Amino acid sequence: MRLAVIRFPGSNCDADTLRAARAAGATAYYVWHRSADLQHADAVVIPGGFAYGDYLRAGAIARFSPVLGAVREHARAGGPVLGICNGFQVLCEAGLLPGALVRNVNLTFLSRPVRVRVEAVDTPFTSGFRPGTIFRVPIAHGQGRYVAPPEVLAELEATGRVVLRYVGENPNGSMNAVAGIAAEGRNVVGMMPHPERAASVLLGETTSALVFESLMRRLEVFEGGTR
Amino acid sequence: MAHFDVEVRVMPRASLLDPQGQAVEHALEALGFRGVTTVRVGRALSLHLELEDGDPAAAEAQVRRMCEHVLANPVTEDFSIAVREAT
Numbered sequence: 001m002r003l004a005v006i007r008f009p010g011s012n013c014d015a016d017t018l019r020a021a022r023a024a025g026a027t028a029y030y031v032w033h034r035s036a037d038l039q040h041a042d043a044v045v046i047p048g049g050f051a052y053g054d055y056l057r058a059g060a061i062a063r064f065s066p067v068l069g070a071v072r073e074h075a076r077a078g079g080p081v082l083g084i085c086n087g088f089q090v091l092c093e094a095g096l097l098p099g100a101l102v103r104n105v106n107l108t109f110l111s112r113p114v115r116v117r118v119e120a121v122d123t124p125f126t127s128g129f130r131p132g133t134i135f136r137v138p139i140a141h142g143q144g145r146y147v148a149p150p151e152v153l154a155e156l157e158a159t160g161r162v163v164l165r166y167v168g169e170n171p172n173g174s175m176n177a178v179a180g181i182a183a184e185g186r187n188v189v190g191m192m193p194h195p196e197r198a199a200s201v202l203l204g205e206t207t208s209a210l211v212f213e214s215l216m217r218r219l220e221v222f223e224g225g226t227r
Numbered sequence: 228m229a230h231f232d233v234e235v236r237v238m239p240r241a242s243l244l245d246p247q248g249q250a251v252e253h254a255l256e257a258l259g260f261r262g263v264t265t266v267r268v269g270r271a272l273s274l275h276l277e278l279e280d281g282d283p284a285a286a287e288a289q290v291r292r293m294c295e296h297v298l299a300n301p302v303t304e305d306f307s308i309a310v311r312e313a314t
Contacts, residue, residue: 056297056298057300060297060300061297064297092302093300099302100300100302100303102239102243102303103246103247104246105244105246106246107246107247107250147243147302147303148302149302173244173246
């Protein structure tokens, strides 16, 4: 399974994302933002970081990079796309996901583990989880508060497109404690927490590895078990 | 060629909680400034525009498209534009 990890100037979770994808068995590689060639990627991940220094707004400039055209096409064709943290911000700015991520309600940068619940398992990135699974995963963001117009939020809830929700506490004031969502087709997912930072025994947490393993299993099924 | 000086103001939408504005409001209060309410913090951009068409309305229309396309996020922000003919 070929997995493209997009890099922008300022992306800094690319190496961890590549590593986590490879650990799950993917043939993972980088794609620089200036390239419109995803090199036959089966899946795309936009990693965390500060693309373009978060200048203007987080993800506001990155969304116009040449690679996003290819990502959009890939998504339109039903290909899996995962945006992690800054990646989630980029996908919202690009209009591939609804709503926006704004400054944390308490104005501080939060870098610590939180607990989230998996609420939607009909996405390529969560299909390996049992619905309702709660796990620990780190967040690291200053702009992680999810906001959306009331009718958009209501639709997300009604259609089961809230993928991850903070439990026990809402660290950043996200509306409805939303930590991750899916687009209408469910192949595009954005999440603020960092599964790639909690996917190894060495890091003390392994549940997040399921995000990448779900993808592997899902695409193996599509390919009839061949790779 | 017509030259315009443009100022754009981007502010958080009124319905959006603005914790930065609240923090500034509390700071002002702590410093003894009375009667301050509803502080909102946004962003100002200035740019110089050169257009064939000397009509300020054309300049404003272009800047409006810039705002809708990139300078502001319509989910979270409102914008206002001021166009001035540059001498």
